Amino acid sequence: MAHDLEVDGIYYNKTGENTLGVTYGPALYNTYKGDIVIPQNVTVDGVNYVVNAVDDKAFQLCVRLTGVKLPATITRIGDEGFSRCTQLTHITLPEAVTMVGDSAFYACMRLQEIVIPDAVTSIGREAFFNCGDLTDVVLGSGLQELKTMAFGCTTVSMIESITCRAAVPPVMEAADCFFATVYSDATLTVPAASLSAYQQTDWWNLFLNVEGYNDVLLGDVDGDGALTVGDLADLIDMILAGNDSVAYNPVADCDQDGIVGIGDVAELIDTLLKS
Helix, strand or coil: CCCCEEECCEEEEEEECCEEEEECCCCCCCCCCEEEECCCEEEECCEEEEEEEECCCCCCCCCCEEEEECCCCCCEECCCCCCCCCCCCEEECCCCCCEECCCCCCCCCCCCEEECCCCCCEECCCCCCCCCCCCEEEECCCCCEECCCCECCCCCCCCCEEEECCCCCCEECCHHHECHHHHHHCEEEEEHHHHHHHHCCCCHHHCCEEEEECCCCCCCCCCCCCCCHHHHHHHHHHHHCCHHHCCCCCCCCCCCCCCCCHHHHHHHHHHHHHC
16 A cells, blocks of 8 residues: 555555655555645554645546645645645645655646745656646745746646745746746736846746836835735725735735635734734
8 A cells, every 4th residue: 555544534654754745545546636735743552643645646647636724734745645636626735845856747627827835945747747727936035946848738728927036036947947838928027126137047038028116115015115004994995895816916915825715814814913
């Protein structure tokens, strides 16, 4: 069997004395389906384990999997971790993740947006290859390298928007890190102070539409340079109006999870009370 433990329908391998990685069940394919939640801690025979990884091939070819909620303790997405999950539409990578392995989301054809956490330094080979519905990509500030065909495609790519928060342009192994039409059709947004560096770096200099953004005060929704109850009111109005579908809004995304929602309201309230 591929796994060491099974608890509540989730399979695990031991990655350390008190840590576990999520893995597949008795059969390699189709272990999981629907929307699932991976717990942060698992207790077995009186021993408490922390779940800290998605192991290689853990969700590979789970063609009925639609969504996964990962705990904040996850630090690694292994090679082919979600490869060929053709019905996967949504997943949020925890801020503790430092690496996204080769082919991690290969052919996740219904995935529409992805936010790479700031702690990630490397995105593996073909990590998001053939994610045909992917339209919005946010790359974290700590990213140092994109391996070959990381966001490549064999026929067509729908990527419209790429935000890269890294002050130093990450190294691309080759021009095929993105599909050819992405360079001509998508908008690349980078820190304003690094705009020139991106325009002079292989292969970022292939992007025809490049914009710079300045650092923003998180929660300053009304743009007056201060955090007030007016910002809170505007944020609530934004969410009620349905604008929370925006892939990444650097002002309204107060909790920095890549989504504008009720969590940002709670974060802004907490900030206002502390001030």
